[in-house]
Amino acid sequence: MxxxxxxxxxxxxxxxxxxxxxxxxxxxxxxxxxxxxxxxxxxxxxxxxxxxxxxxxxxxxxxxxxxxxxxxxxxxxxxxxxxxxxxxxxxxxxxxxxxxxxxxxxxxxxxxxxxxxxxxxLSGSSTISGRLPVERELWTNNSFESTLMKYDFDDLMSSDSRLLDCLIKLESCGIILVENAGLEPRRALSLSDRIAYPKPVVYGYDVMKLEVKPNASSLAYTNVQIPLHTDMPYCEYVPGILFLHCIHQVKGDGGRTMCSDGFHVAEELRIRSPSAFEMLSRYPIQFGDAADDYVGHNIDAMQKPIRLDCMGDIVAIRHNNGVRGSRFPSELMDRLYDWYDAYYKFSHLMYDPKYLVEFKLQPGQIAMFDNTRILHGRSRFDLGEGVYRYLEEVYLDWDEARSKARVIMGKNN
Ligand SMILES: [Fe+2]
CATH class of the missing domain: 3.30.2020.30 (NE0471 N-terminal domain-like)
Known part of the structure; x- marks a missing residue:
């Protein structure tokens, strides 16, 4: 030639x-x-x-x-x-x-x-397909305060550049805080609508109401502690972004939001215990949920607690011990001890003071979480006369949010 x-x-x-x-x-x-x-x-x-x-x-x-x-x-x-x-x-x-x-x-x-x-x-892509082109910022308890970006609700509703900044920061850090959202219901929905259509789930078409109620099917409707978790790991199409709008908060120390950077915890597990990391990132396990709070449902999926892309980068965490099932892949059945040991290590590492963060959402604030990354929970609070805690929750898919970000970027070019 x-x-x-x-x-x-x-x-x-x-x-x-x-x-x-x-x-x-x-x-x-x-x-x-x-x-x-x-x-x-x-x-x-x-x-x-x-x-x-x-x-x-x-x-x-x-x-x-x-x-x-x-x-x-x-x-x-x-x-x-x-x-x-x-x-x-x-x-x-x-x-x-x-x-x-x-x-x-x-x-x-x-x-x-x-x-x-x-x-x-010519060199192919070194980044994860679909993500916004920003560096991932892993955070700890020490760096959380400087990592957490705060945005004004009206700014996000009126300014494309602020909204783009917010979405990029959410991609980078997995969590942001919106202030001055007011106490009106459905404000989280207004904010999600500004980005894209909300994601309907079995717990609600657009807005889910989080308050204590009798015969609760989920810890979300009780006053007891909600352990660290990601939402709805029993779905094949897990909600990508979670909005939590605080409208009524309890007084005192209870009802605090807990969170931990799942990507950082998993990266630490990869270093501390490569065999545990390999176990959790290789084998899917069962998650399931059945209830009839809003619409009768029975969802079941096998998901890996730590999901990697073809280059070994962590792309998703699925963790919710309360909805973890009993079914394991057959080839794992003679390694169950190792699996439980790995799961124990991961589940405890996320509570390590190095990683665990607690803060109390105030009425008028909306927290936005990357539900494929951030483990979140809530401390218990006392019930009593006049005690009322009410949050509204909205989901959005990452595909939609990233699309909005690219549209804004396109207008700016
Ligand atoms: Fe949750």
């Missing part, structure tokens, strides 16, 4: 670089395609970025599938073409001093790939 190594282009590129460097010290080398080499199994593309060379190999079908030509462009996804995996290029070359790759195909179509596109795509 032909080796395309254009010394003329390289010499031109070197001269151009030298010219730009003379223009000023702020010149930033954009890099270049220094060599392309056709092989039977794919195209070798050598890039020079900041003086270092790196070679990437891609099958032709990927390049044809991702042609940047308007006639083959797939961004609209309206008519994405299917290509034979064995497709081969008939010719490749570079242009514009290595700033563009040009491929000719057997049907005589020509595809163009700007260097900027190649730089973005």
């Amino acid at each position: 032909a080796l395309l190594r254009s010394t003329i282009l390289q010499r031109g590129r070197t001269m151009l670089t030298a010219f730009y460097r003379r223009l000023g010290s702020n010149y930033k080398d954009p890099g270049r395609i220094s060599c392309v080499d056709m092989t039977d199994s794919g195209l070798l593309i050598q890039l020079n970025v900041n003086g270092s060379e790196k070679t990437h190999k891609l099958p032709y079908v990927y390049l044809r599938d991702n042609s940047q030509n308007p006639d083959l462009l797939t961004h609209s996804r309206q008519d994405r073409h299917l290509f034979d995996a064995n497709i081969q290029a008939t010719n490749v070359q570079t242009s514009d001093h290595g700033q563009q790759l040009i491929i000719t195909w057997p049907d005589e179509r020509v595809s163009y790939y700007p260097l900027s596109w190649l730089l973005q795509h």
